[in-house]
Structure formats: C-alpha cells, structure tokens
Amino acid sequence: MPEEANTEGPKVRTLDARSLRGLAHPLRMRMLAALRHEGPATASQLAERLGESSGATSYHLRQLAAHGFVEDAPEHGKGRERWWRAVHDGTQFDEKLLYSEDPATRGAADLFVHELATIHTQELSTWLGTAQSWSQDWRRASDISDFTLHLTAEQSLELVRRMHDLINSYRDLPPAEGAETVRFHTHAFPRTGE
Structure with a gap:
C-alpha cells in the first residue's frame, strides 16, 4: 500500500518578541537550519559543519533550547554525547515585530530578516558554484527567475499565500527514487518608480 502524504502540514513555530530575541543571532539561525535540514547533531558536529568552535555551538544550542527551538535527541547519543534536534519544522515571522514599541524587539526583528536574506544569498551562491556537478536534469529543474x-497589497498577499499552499502541497510526498532536498526561496516586495 503506498504511503500517504501528511495532511497535517509542517509543525511551525510562530515567533513572539521573546522567542525572536532568543533566535535572532546569525549562528543560532544557521544551527537551527542545519538541524532542520540535516537532522540531529552534536555541538561538535555542528561546529565542524559551520566552521565554529564547539564551545560556541554548545552555548548557542543551550540558548536555543531555553527558548524552545531545540531539544535533546537521546536516541542518537552514545555515552556522554549530547545530541540535539529541532523541535519545529519551520518558523513563522510576524512582521508586526518590525514595528514593536520595544527597540530590542525591533532590532532583533531587523537582524532576523536580514540574516534570512543573507542565508538565501549564500544558498543561491553555493548552487551557482556547484551547479556543474549536478545532472542536466537537476540543472534544468532549478530556477532563478x-x-x-x-498588484494591490491584497493581491500580493493572495499570491504569496497561494504559492505557499502550492509548495506545501509537495512537502510530504512519499519518498521517490532520485529525490533530493530542494530549497525554494520566495521574496515579494513593492518597488517605487515603475
């Protein structure tokens, strides 16, 4: 009997002011992304993967745990090794945080969105630098458009939601031969002077 797709959707954490301040750090964001995309890891493994010291990754893992983003993954550990896993599949950002009355929250929100843009740029640059090592099928299946x-603001919001719905409809398809992890970035923003 074929596997059925998960109809519940991804487990997403909506950021509030406190959790945003706990996550809005470039290394924490990269570590959480690594745990989400590559699965459970130790502080030492994350340090090696991200080019950081294990002391730094250990400290930031404890901070992520204190804010509920990561938790122990004891089924992976042997002896004294401490393994960590992401608690949620994704994070939802409420743009109201950018306009908070609290300057610390506004600063954390600004850092968070700018770090996301940096991560997207790095991922795209990595793809461009390694595209020749992928098959022609995968190069043809990639897109930079x-x-x-x-549009009105309402039409733009509707389009964004429809794109998210379409992408999420592919999220939990049964495993297929030849499947790879594929990243989709969406950016929608108004421009003046056109």
Whole structure:
C-alpha cells in the first residue's frame, strides 16, 4: 500500500518578541537550519559543519533550547554525547515585530530578516558554484527567475499565500527514487518608480 502524504502540514513555530530575541543571532539561525535540514547533531558536529568552535555551538544550542527551538535527541547519543534536534519544522515571522514599541524587539526583528536574506544569498551562491556537478536534469529543474507585477497589497498577499499552499502541497510526498532536498526561496516586495 503506498504511503500517504501528511495532511497535517509542517509543525511551525510562530515567533513572539521573546522567542525572536532568543533566535535572532546569525549562528543560532544557521544551527537551527542545519538541524532542520540535516537532522540531529552534536555541538561538535555542528561546529565542524559551520566552521565554529564547539564551545560556541554548545552555548548557542543551550540558548536555543531555553527558548524552545531545540531539544535533546537521546536516541542518537552514545555515552556522554549530547545530541540535539529541532523541535519545529519551520518558523513563522510576524512582521508586526518590525514595528514593536520595544527597540530590542525591533532590532532583533531587523537582524532576523536580514540574516534570512543573507542565508538565501549564500544558498543561491553555493548552487551557482556547484551547479556543474549536478545532472542536466537537476540543472534544468532549478530556477532563478524574477517577475514584476502590478498588484494591490491584497493581491500580493493572495499570491504569496497561494504559492505557499502550492509548495506545501509537495512537502510530504512519499519518498521517490532520485529525490533530493530542494530549497525554494520566495521574496515579494513593492518597488517605487515603475
């Protein structure tokens, strides 16, 4: 009998001011992304993967745990090794945090969105630098596009939601031969002067 897709959708954590301040650090964001994309790891493994010291990754893992982003993964450990896993599949950012009355929250929100843009840029640069090592099928299946549309704010929001719904409909397909992890970035923002 074929496997059925998960209809519940991904487990997503909506950030509030406190959890945002706990996550809004470049290394913490990279570590959480690594745990989400590559699975459970130790502080030492994350340090090696991210080019950091194990002391730094250990400290930041404890901070992520204190804010509920990661937890122990004892089924992976042997002896004294402490393994960590992400608690959620994704994070939802409420743009109201950018306009908070609290300057610390506004600063954390600004850092968070700018770090996301940096991560997206790094992922795209890595793809461009390694594309020749992938098959022609995978190169053809990749995409770097941009579109300029004339929309109202409501129409833009509707389009964003429809794109998210379409992408999420592929999230839990049964495993297929030849499947790889594929990253989709979406950016939608208004421009003046057009």
